[in-house]
Amino acid sequence: MLERALRFLREEVAPNAEALDQDPSQLASAMDRMGALGLLALKRPAEFGGPDLPEPEFRTFQEEGARASGTFAFLQTQHQSAVGMIARSDNDAVRQRVLPHAADGAARIGLGFAQLRRSGPPVLRAERVPGGYQIDGHIPWITGQGFFHEVLIGAALPSGEAVFGLVPFTPQQGLSFGEPMRLAAMEAAQTVTADLEGWLLRDEDVVFVKPAGWIQANDEINIALQGHFAIGNALGSLDVLRVAAERKGNPVLADALKALEAELESCRVATARAQVQASAANREERLQVRAWAIELAVRCAHAAIAATSGGANQLSHPAQRLYREALVYTVSAQTTPIMEATLARLARL
Numbered sequence: 001m002l003e004r005a006l007r008f009l010r011e012e013v014a015p016n017a018e019a020l021d022q023d024p025s026q027l028a029s030a031m032d033r034m035g036a037l038g039l040l041a042l043k044r045p046a047e048f049g050g051p052d053l054p055e056p057e058f059r060t061f062q063e064e065g066a067r068a069s070g071t072f073a074f075l076q077t078q079h080q081s082a083v084g085m086i087a088r089s090d091n092d093a094v095r096q097r098v099l100p101h102a103a104d105g106a107a108r109i110g111l112g113f114a115q116l117r118r119s120g121p122p123v124l125r126a127e128r129v130p131g132g133y134q135i136d137g138h139i140p141w142i143t144g145q146g147f148f149h150e151v152l153i154g155a156a157l158p159s160g161e162a163v164f165g166l167v168p169f170t171p172q173q174g175l176s177f178g179e180p181m182r183l184a185a186m187e188a189a190q191t192v193t194a195d196l197e198g199w200l201l202r203d204e205d206v207v208f209v210k211p212a213g214w215i216q217a218n219d220e221i222n223i224a225l226q227g228h229f230a231i232g233n234a235l236g237s238l239d240v241l242r243v244a245a246e247r248k249g250n251p252v253l254a255d256a257l258k259a260l261e262a263e264l265e266s267c268r269v270a271t272a273r274a275q276v277q278a279s280a281a282n283r284e285e286r287l288q289v290r291a292w293a294i295e296l297a298v299r300c301a302h303a304a305i306a307a308t309s310g311g312a313n314q315l316s317h318p319a320q321r322l323y324r325e326a327l328v329y330t331v332s333a334q335t336t337p338i339m340e341a342t343l344a345r346l347a348r349l
Contacts, residue, residue, distance in 0.1 A: 001039075001042070001050075001051040001053060002053060002057045002060065002061060004037065004039065005037075005039050005042065005061050006060075006061070006064055008033070008034065008037055008039060009061075009064050009065055009067075009068040010064075010068065012030070012033060013030060013065075013068040013069050013072050014067070014068035014069065016030070016069075017068060017069040017071075017072075017318065017321065018316050018317075018318065018321060020069045020071050020072050020188065021069065021070075021071045021186070021188060021321050022188060022315075022316075023188060024146065024188045024189075024190055026188075027071060027072060027075065027147070027188050027189065028146070028147060030069075030072055031072075031075065031076065031105065031108075031147055032105065034076060034105070035103070035104045035105025035106075035108075036104070036105075038103045038104055039103070040076065040079055040080070040083075040102060040103050040104065040105050040108070041079075041080070041083045041099070041102035041103035042058055042061060042080060043058060043080060043083060043084040043087065044083055044087060044099055044102055044103060045087050045099070048087070048095070048099040048100055048102075049099075049100065049103060056272070059225070059228045059272070062077070062228045062229060062232060063228050063229075063231050063232035063235065063268075064232060064235075065077070065232060066228075066229045066230075066231075066232025066233045066235075066236065066325070066329070067232040067233070067235040067236040067239070068236070070185070070186060070229075070233060070236075070321070070322070070325030070328065070329075071185075071186045071188050071189055071325075073229065073232070074143065074186050074189055074229075074328065074332075075143065075144060075147060075186075075189045077229075078109070078110045078111045078143055078144055078148070079102070079108050079109050079110065079144075079148065081111060082109035082110065082111055082152045083098075083099070083102045083109065085152060085164070085207060086098050086099060086102075086109070086152070086207055087099060088208075089207045089208050090208065091204070091206055091207060091208070093204040094165075094166065094204065094205060094206070094207055098166075107149060107150070108144075108147060108148045108149050108150075109148055109149070109150050109151065109152055109166065110142055110143060110144040110147070110148035110150070110151045110152070110169060111142070111143070111151065111152055112139045112141070112142040112151045112152065112153040112154070112194060113152065113153055113154025113162075113164065113215070114140070114141055114333075115138075115139060115140055115141075115154070116154045116156065116162055116215040117215055117216070117219070117335065122137070122155070122156035123137050123138045123139075123140070124136075124137035124138060124139055124153065124154070124155040124156065124196070125137050125155055125156055125157075126155035126156065126157050126162075126163045126201070127157070127158065128157070129200070131200065131202060131203060132165075132200050132201045132202040132203045132205070132206065133155070133157075133163050133165070133200075133201045133206070134198060134199070134200060134201075135153070135155050135167075135196045135199040135200075135201050136196055136197055136198060136199070137155070137195075137196060138193065138194070138195050138196075139151075139153060139193060139194040139195075139196075140193055141191055141193070142169075142177075142191065142192055142193070142194055143186075143189050143190070143191045144169070144189060144190060144191075145169065145177060145180060145190040145191075145192045146190050147189070147190065148169050149168070149169055150166045150167060150168055150169055151166070151167055151168075151169050151194070152164060152165070152166055152207060153165065153166075153167055153194075153201075154210075154215070155201075157209070159212070160211075160212030160213075161209055161210060161211055161212055162209070162210050162212075162214060162215070163201065163206060163208075163209045163210075164206070164207045164208055164209070164210065165201040165202075165205045165206040165207055166205045166207065167196070167199065167201065167205070172199075174196060174197050174198050174199045175194070175195075175196055175197075175199050176194065176195050177192045177193065177194050177195075178192045178193035178194070178195075179192065180192055181193075184324055184327060185321075185324035185325050185327055185328045186324075186325065186328055216335075219333065219335050220283065222333065223283070223286040223287055223289075223290050223335075223337075223338065224271050224274045224275040224286040224289050224290055225275055226290065226329075226332060226333045227267075227271045227289060227290045227292075227293035227294070228271065228293075229329045229332065230293040230294050230296070230297035230326070230329040230330075231264065231267065231268050231271065231293055231296075231297070233297045233300075233301065233322060233325050233326050233329050234260075234264050234267075234293075234296050234297040234300040234301075235264065236318070236322050236325075237297070237300035237301040237303065237304040237319070237322045237323075237326075238257060238260055238261060238264065238300055238303075238304070240304040240307070240308065240318050240319050240322065241253065241256065241257050241260070241300070241303050241304045241307050242257055244304070244307035244308050245257050245307065248307075253307050256303055256307070260296075260299070260300055260303060263296060264296060264300070267289070267292050267293055267296055270289050270292070271289050271290075271293060274286045274289045287337055287338060287341040288341060288345075290338055290341065290342075291338070291341040291342045291344070291345040292345065294329065294330050294342050294345075295342065295345050295346060297326045297329055297330075298323075298326045298330065300326075301319065301322045301323040301325075301326045302323065304318075304319040304322060304323070305319045305320070305323055307319075330342065
């Protein structure tokens with residue numbers, strides 16, 4: 001299954017990365033093709049058809065996805081993550097409704113719970129009512145309008161807990177969406193805001209209720225994991241640098257490529273090791289590894305730009321796309337400690 005997924009990325013996604021970056025219709029076609037190959041639920045449990053890809057193989061898939069096309073990787077990851085969360089739900093109704101149809105794309109799910117990371121009063125609130133939860137408030141970011149059928153949202157309860165559940169990704173009474181945002185990177189993935197007013201999240205659509213501070217605890221676990229996207233981005237930039245080095249025959253380009261490849265491999269090994277050993281004891285190590293992956297992705301993208309000269313300023317050039325994608329991986333799932341570790345590394349503090 002991993003080889004089938006990697007072949008799809010190499011042969012069908014990577015050659016069209018610039019089109020996927022700019023054209024939502026091309027992006028939709030790639031998602032449809034991925035569904036036709038049965039690759040949209042790689043972490044789905046065996047009882048629902050699998051393949052329940054082992055963790056190391058799934059991280060390889062994430063790296064190669066970001067290497068092929070950051071926009072495509074970012075979009076399909078929303079669904080893959082939602083499938084993984086629904087698979088861990090105790091609500092059999094929602095599992096039976098979604099999971100059998102998740103691999104082929106008949107059921108496609110986006111994510112809308114990053115607002116739970118925000119400090120201060122919650123922007124999306126929930127209250128228990130007969131038959132479910134009443135949801136009111138605002139969701140600042142949901143990626144995938146026009147691609148996904150439903151969104152897995154997270155809303156804060158008065159107790160400090162958070163309820164997660166599925167809502168339609170189409171306007172309804174009490175549920176509205178903003179216009180797609182203008183973004184420097186991954187705009188084709190159609191990111192919007194949402195507003196809910198008196199929306200009833202029915203019990204049969206509830207995925208789970210998590211304790212207060214769950215998302216912060218989950219972010220602590222995943223400090224190093226998100227670094228795989230930055231590593232994949234760096235791999236893509238080194239692909240561009242390699243082409244430039246071969247075309248120009250300049251030994252400085254070849255030396256730069258060799259040095260960056262060696263550093264990237266060291267970063268990849270350190271990322272995998274830090275995650276396997278993840279605990280409170282190695283939190284600082286995982287923060288440093290994540291900051292290293294972020295900085296290295298930006299340096300590799302910058303090297304690709306320098307090596308390709310003025311051509312990299314064209315919107316259609318892969319070096320320019322990869323540089324913009326590195327921006328996204330700098331701030332994706334960012335917490336204050338990750339921001340601090342990144343800035344400390346950049347400033348050589």
